[in-house]
Amino acid sequence: MKASVELRERRETRLRQQMKDTPMRPLPLFQLTGWNHFVDEEVKPPVLAAGSPPTADRKKDEAALAYHRHLRMVPTDAITHMQNMVVEAIHLNSGRRDGLMDHVIDGPAGTGKTCLLRAIGRAAQKEIEAVTRGRQPNQIPVVHITTPADPESRTNWIWEIASYLGLSPEPRNITEVLEMRRHPDLTLPVNYILETTQTRLILIDDINRASPAQLAGVLPYLDYLRDKLGITLVFCGTGASHLIHQARILTQDAARISEEDRARLQHAGRPARAASPSPTALLPVTWLHPLPLDNQDQATFRKVLAGFEADLRLHHLEEHALSKHAVELHRRTGGYFKALAHTVSTAALIAIRTGSENITLKEIDAATAQLG
Known part of the structure; x- marks a missing residue:
């Protein structure tokens, strides 16, 4: 265990320097040190x-530029609902011995699913730390991983968790990096750390990179973590709900069992039972769609624009600078949150650098030109 602690401390030192040299890089979020930095x-x-x-020197003001590169995610009703639901689920699950359920964030690419996933994790960790009166050295309440580059093997999924926890050994030199070597099975140390540090939530992003068959190979292990340790699981990715459903069918072979049960009942001279929803059909799913701006909903998109306006810090920003161009911004971004956030952020940077x-439409034109 001492070796694991020393390894984690060495990795944390390297990551702290990495975050100082290149702030706001996404990679450290899949490491414990980087995640805690994000939460704080x-x-x-x-x-x-x-x-x-x-x-x-305003045009070169790095603080102002960095701020506008990193505009916060403007909350919508769907985002607020999902955050509250998962945080409440964690509280409920902490007092249950059964009945825990997975949660899924689904929707087209570019609708803000990853931003929501991380916002949920941050909100949950802050809630947990508020109860424990601050961050405790022996607690890791949230684990944030991405789907492995090769999701075929269960070992690779466990390696992702181990990497987050600082358990997976780093290569000593470039030669080891280039060597083709299989990951060791770190199941036991991962289970031990998750249990002893009272992990409550695991966030799994980019689940769409795995096939149903590949997910079916790891779901029993994730079920084990949920059922034994009371960990809430949140899956995120385009098509995530369908993938999880299909993987569950492959894992449990539900169709075959149902058919055998029906035949057994008929053979016994009893009527077949009426079909009932499967657990996967009842899976809680939060759907994120492009923000609408049409006759049925004129408010949501404009509300998000107003949120961005409130966050901007520009000397000559006109009132309703974004809202007055709502129709044009929606046409150019399609209502996709990722494209909209990129456009607003880039337009703000252009406004600072040009003075x-x-x-205005001039800055919007320049910003949307970068979207291709």
């Missing part, structure tokens, strides 16, 4: 004196 991160908006003109300090 407070992106404070630059303070602009009322009516003051931009300073001479306009405002977002």
Whole structure:
């Protein structure tokens, strides 16, 4: 165990330096140190004196530029609902010995699923740490992993968790990196750490990279973590609900069992039971779709734009700068949250660098040109 602690401390030192050199990189979020940094991160908006003109070095103000590169995810009703639901599920599951259920975030690419997944994890960890009166050194409440590059083997999935926990050994040199070697089975140490550190939530992103057959190979292990340790699982990815459903069928061979049961009942002279929903059919799913702007819903998209406007820190930003171009922004981004956030962020950076300090169609044109 001492070797594992030393390994984790060495990795944390390297990651701290990496985050200092390249802040806000996504990779460290799949490591415990990086995840805790994300949970603690407070992106404070630059303070602009009322009516003051931009300073001479404003165009190179790294703090202002960094802030607008990292605009927060503006909450919508779906996001708020999902956050509350999962946090509540964690609280409920902590007092249950059975009845835990998985949760799924599904929807087209670019609708903000990963942002929501991480927002859920951060909210859950903050809730847990509030109960325990701060972060405890012997607790890892949330584990955030991505689907392995090769999801065929169960060992590779466990390796992803082990990597997050700091258990998987780092290569000593480039030669080891280039060597084709199989991952060792770290099931026992992973189980031990998850149990002793009271892990409550596992976030699994990019589940769409796995096939139903590949998922079927790892679901029994994830079920074990849920049923034995009371860990809530959240799967995220385009088509995630269908993938999980198909994997469950492959895992349990539900169709074959149902057919054999029906034949057995008929043979016994009893009527066949009426079909009832399977557990996977009742799986809680949060669907994220492109933000609408049509006759049925004129409010949602404009509400998100208003949220971005409130977060922007530009000297000459006009009132309703984004909202007045709502139709055009929706046409150019399709209502996809990822494209919209990129457009607003890029337009703000352009406004700072050009000195306009405002977002008009000129800045929007330049920003959307980068979307290709």
